[in-house]
Amino acid sequence: MTPESFRLAGHELIDWISDYRNNLDQHPVRAQVAPGDIRGSLPSSAPELPESLASVVADLDKIVVPGITQVQHPMHYGWFPSNASLASVLGDIASSGLGTLGISWESCPALTEVEEVVCDWMRQLTGLSAQWEGTIHDTASTACLTALILAREKASNYAEMGAGLQGQENPLVIYTTSQAHSSITKAALLAGYGKENIRMIDVDPSTYGMSPRALREGIEEDLKLGRKPAAIIASVGSTGVTAIDPVDELSIISNEYDIWLHVDAAMAGSAMLLEECRFMWEGVEQSDSISWNPHKWMGTILDCSLFYVKDPEHLIRVMSTNPSYLRSAVDGEVTQYRDWGIPLGRRFRGLKLWFHLRLDGVEAIRQRIRRDLENTRWLADQIEQTENWKVVAPVTLQTVCVRHEPGNLSGEDLDKHTLNWVDAINRSGEAFMSPSIHDGLWMVRISVGVESTEREHLERLWALIQNTVIDID
Ligand SMILES: *Cc1c(COP(=O)(O)O)cnc(C)c1O
Secondary structure, rough: HHHHHHHHHHHHHHHHHHHHOHHHHHHHOOOEEEEEEHHHHOOOOOOOOOOOOOHHHHHHHHHHHHHOOOOOOOOOEEEOOOOOOOOHHHHHHHHHHHOOOEEEOOOOHHHHHHHHHHHHHHHHHHOOOOOEEEEEEEHHHHHHHHHHHHHHHHOOOOHHOOHHHHHHOOOOOEEEEEOOHHHHHHHHHOOOOOHHHHEEEOOOOOOOOHEEEEEEEEHHHHHOOOOEEEEEEEOOOOOOOOEOOHHHHHHHHHHHHOEEEEOOOOOOHHHHHHHHHHHOOOOOHHOOOEEEEEOOOOOOOOOOEEEEEOOOOHHHHHHHOOOOOHHHOOOOOOOOOHHHHHOEEEOOHHHHHHHHHHHHOHHHHHHHHHHHHHHHHHHHHHHOOOOOOEEEEOEEEOOEEEEOOOOOHHHHHHHHHHHHHHHHHHHOOEEEEEEEEEEEEEEEEEEOOOOOOOOOHHHHHHHHHHHHHHHHH
């Protein structure tokens, strides 16, 4: 394809995307396809000769769009919001169009330095002090894996340069809770800690945040057993019920025992754009690393996950395979981001954040997040005031965890009822929510925060839920 034919096709595709976004609420929220449907409607081998853009776009309409669960739909309340603001989409397109290669500062100085600047903008916007330096990873899963590798190497005094974990006399232990995201356990396994060495600390039964007392007891017990505490993973906005671990108290313990503290604020990080929410991660300045996802609520299109550390020298020492790069990075002359994470070749991810912030402006993003917090509070109030309805966990951010509990149902029967009504709604395509097990019983998470979700959509959802419960009885 030449630049001139790209120009024509590109305009057509942008028109198509704009139409799609305009009419997105006409589609069912959850994809209504069965496994294999999409695969079955595609040819089993690649075309030898070029096809027209028109035929490719026709298949987008006919095959691809029906196979999408529409997470940009205003009635999408599943998982967590995965907003893809169009301003950031333009940045992503620019990044692709430039076709840069990010393997070193020299291979694209702009890639490195725009990333440095936007990470610093985001640092300021979330109220973090100048002691933090950031990078952009693909996902929070990668950021957490990086953090646990950093913790491992700190606790083992750089064992990677010798026999690695295989040479350790005392097993390294990490501490988190049952509420933490599944990526934490995955990262611990991949970083070589071993499942036996993940200690799930009890949570406070009212907040579902990690109990500092139980953490201290766990650490003391491990020390007595000759195990080495290596990392504490604090969740600020956990996946199930957006629980908040008390970072302040955990940081005191992490400093006392010299244990790495990673703050996983993948979801809640967006709320830190609001000064009034920052109490939620009070103590974060005393942690060692932080990750959060602008690609969730804030709306910089996937993949865009921020990772901050206070001690880049340690990070580079662990991640770099070339000591000469260590020198230039510490000199503060240039940053070699390949030494800040796992991949060598990196995309120009800073551009989508740069476009998003510049084209939408921070104030509009803050207002949208405030709107969502208010709308969530409104919905929770409606549910709490309605007979037989229960909000089953504290509403800390934009997720309401609910159950319909008619007096005559409990245990398995109650679970069946919960799954029945949420399935009926999800199947209908009118709205989508994720059921989840909480304290041994199914509940339904209503996760607010899609860019286009307004109060009227929540009013519609609440009516739909109540009517569905009546209908299925
Ligand atoms: C979404 C989420 C993650 C994982 O995010 P990815 O970027 O998809 O890897 C981790 N932790 C929490 C608390 C999350 O909400």
